[in-house]
Amino acid sequence: MTIGLMGVFVLAWSIIPWDRAASVHAEPEPISTHAKAAALIDVESGRLLYSDEGDKQMKIASLTKIMTAIVAIEHGKLSDKVKTSKRAAGKEGSSIYLKLGEEMSLHNMLYGLMLRSGNDAATAIAEHVGGSEEGFVHLMNEKARMLGLENSQFKNPHGLDAEGHYSSANDLAKLTAYALRNRIFKEIVKTKIKTAPNPNEEWDYKWKNKNKMLTMFEGADGVKTGFTKQAFRCLVSSATRNNQQLAVVTLNDGDDWVDHQKLLNWGFAHYPLDEVAHKGQPVNGYPLAVGRTLQYPFAEGEREQLRSKMVLLPVKSTAYALGERGTINWYIGDAKIGSTPVYEPQGARIKLPDREAWSTSLTSHPLSAKPWLTSFWGALKFVLGTLFGGEAARW
Structure with a gap:
C-alpha cells in the first residue's frame, strides 16, 4: 500500500475502490461464554x-x-x-x-x-x-x-x-x-x-x-x-x-x-491481523519514510473504511531536530486505531515547509459523477500547496 502527502488522497481513489469505500462492515457472528x-x-x-x-x-x-x-x-x-x-x-x-x-x-x-x-x-x-x-x-x-x-x-x-x-x-x-x-x-x-x-x-x-x-x-x-x-x-x-x-x-x-x-x-x-504500514515504507510524493510498522485486526469490511491524516512537525521543535518529521494518524471512521511517525530517509536532508502543522486526510470524498477527478485534483492542489506555500490554494 502506498501512502503519503499525495497518497493521502491517492489512496482514496486508486487503492480503495469507490464502490467499496462506503460499505458498512459486517458484525462477526455472536458468541457467548459461561463466565460472569x-x-x-x-x-x-x-x-x-x-x-x-x-x-x-x-x-x-x-x-x-x-x-x-x-x-x-x-x-x-x-x-x-x-x-x-x-x-x-x-x-x-x-x-x-x-x-x-x-x-x-x-x-x-x-x-x-x-x-x-x-x-x-x-x-x-x-x-x-x-x-x-x-x-x-x-x-x-x-x-x-x-x-x-x-x-x-x-x-x-x-x-x-x-x-x-x-x-x-x-x-x-x-x-x-x-x-x-x-x-x-x-x-x-x-x-x-x-x-x-x-x-x-x-x-x-x-x-x-x-x-x-x-x-x-x-x-x-x-x-x-x-x-x-x-x-x-x-x-x-x-x-x-x-x-x-x-x-x-x-x-x-x-x-x-x-x-x-x-x-x-x-x-x-x-479479526485477522493485517499490516497498515511498514517501517521504511516510502511516503509517496514526499521525501519521507514510515518510522514504525503498524498492524491492526480488521473485522470484515473495516479495511475499506481505513483513512489517515498526516501532521508535519514544526521545524523548530525538538522532535524535528531529532529527525522526526511528522506523524500519520490512522482511523476507521472517526475512531483512531494507531499512528506511525515519519522520518527523512537516512542521509537525506531535505527541508520541509516551515509550518506549525500541515494535515490532510484519507477520508473518501462524497461520491460524485467523477469522484476520481475530484480526488486527483485535491491531491494535486495539496502537493503544490505544500511545495509552494499558499500559492496553490488560490487555484
Missing part, C-alpha cells in the same frame, strides 16, 4: 475484540500475579537473590514451599510465581522489590493508574480474597496485552516445565505449569490460572496464530477451558 465477565484482546494493537460485563469490578484470585510479575520485572533485578521471610514462608494457599531464610534468584522465583501460583513466592518478591508488601502494592496500583486500568485496585501481590481487591475483565485484558509485550514475561508464562536449584534438598525444584491451555490448544503461550472460594475459577490465556497473538480473560467461569478455546478461535477467524 469476559474479554478478548489483540495483543499487538490492544484492540478489545470482545467484552461481556468487561468493566464489572470482580474478585480475580491469582490473576493478580500478572501485575505482580510485570511490576517485579520492571522494578527488580532478575539476578538478585530474594530471601524468604517468615511472612512469606507462612503464606496460606498455593505454594512452591519456600522455607524460612531460603534464597532464590528473582528470575527463578518469578517462574514459581507464574507456573505454580506460589503465594509464598508472591510475598517474597513483593518484600524484596517493594521493600515491603505494602510498598510493592503501591507500585502495583501506580502501574494500574499508568495503564489506565480504571476498574482495578490491588491490596496484595498474591490475589487471596481481600476487601477492596478487584479488577475487571477489560482491565486484565489490557494488562495482559501490555505484559506480553515484555520478552521476559512472555517467556515465563509460555514455559510448560521449569527446573530451579533447591538449596534444601539434593534434587532441583521442578515446576509444571498449571495452565492446561498450553497443552490443549495449538499455539497457546500463556498466561495464568486463578481460583479462590469467592472469586471461583478465573483464567487468562493467550495464543499465537499467523503471527497474531490474542489473549482471553474469563472471571467466574465453570467451563473456562472450553470457553477460552472457543473465544480464541472466534477471534482469529473474525
Whole structure:
C-alpha cells in the first residue's frame, strides 16, 4: 500500500475502490461464554475484540500475579537473590514451599510465581522489590493508574480474597496485552516445565505449569490460572496464530477451558491481523519514510473504511531536530486505531515547509459523477500547496 502527502488522497481513489469505500462492515457472528465477565484482546494493537460485563469490578484470585510479575520485572533485578521471610514462608494457599531464610534468584522465583501460583513466592518478591508488601502494592496500583486500568485496585501481590481487591475483565485484558509485550514475561508464562536449584534438598525444584491451555490448544503461550472460594475459577490465556497473538480473560467461569478455546478461535477467524504500514515504507510524493510498522485486526469490511491524516512537525521543535518529521494518524471512521511517525530517509536532508502543522486526510470524498477527478485534483492542489506555500490554494 502506498501512502503519503499525495497518497493521502491517492489512496482514496486508486487503492480503495469507490464502490467499496462506503460499505458498512459486517458484525462477526455472536458468541457467548459461561463466565460472569469476559474479554478478548489483540495483543499487538490492544484492540478489545470482545467484552461481556468487561468493566464489572470482580474478585480475580491469582490473576493478580500478572501485575505482580510485570511490576517485579520492571522494578527488580532478575539476578538478585530474594530471601524468604517468615511472612512469606507462612503464606496460606498455593505454594512452591519456600522455607524460612531460603534464597532464590528473582528470575527463578518469578517462574514459581507464574507456573505454580506460589503465594509464598508472591510475598517474597513483593518484600524484596517493594521493600515491603505494602510498598510493592503501591507500585502495583501506580502501574494500574499508568495503564489506565480504571476498574482495578490491588491490596496484595498474591490475589487471596481481600476487601477492596478487584479488577475487571477489560482491565486484565489490557494488562495482559501490555505484559506480553515484555520478552521476559512472555517467556515465563509460555514455559510448560521449569527446573530451579533447591538449596534444601539434593534434587532441583521442578515446576509444571498449571495452565492446561498450553497443552490443549495449538499455539497457546500463556498466561495464568486463578481460583479462590469467592472469586471461583478465573483464567487468562493467550495464543499465537499467523503471527497474531490474542489473549482471553474469563472471571467466574465453570467451563473456562472450553470457553477460552472457543473465544480464541472466534477471534482469529473474525479479526485477522493485517499490516497498515511498514517501517521504511516510502511516503509517496514526499521525501519521507514510515518510522514504525503498524498492524491492526480488521473485522470484515473495516479495511475499506481505513483513512489517515498526516501532521508535519514544526521545524523548530525538538522532535524535528531529532529527525522526526511528522506523524500519520490512522482511523476507521472517526475512531483512531494507531499512528506511525515519519522520518527523512537516512542521509537525506531535505527541508520541509516551515509550518506549525500541515494535515490532510484519507477520508473518501462524497461520491460524485467523477469522484476520481475530484480526488486527483485535491491531491494535486495539496502537493503544490505544500511545495509552494499558499500559492496553490488560490487555484
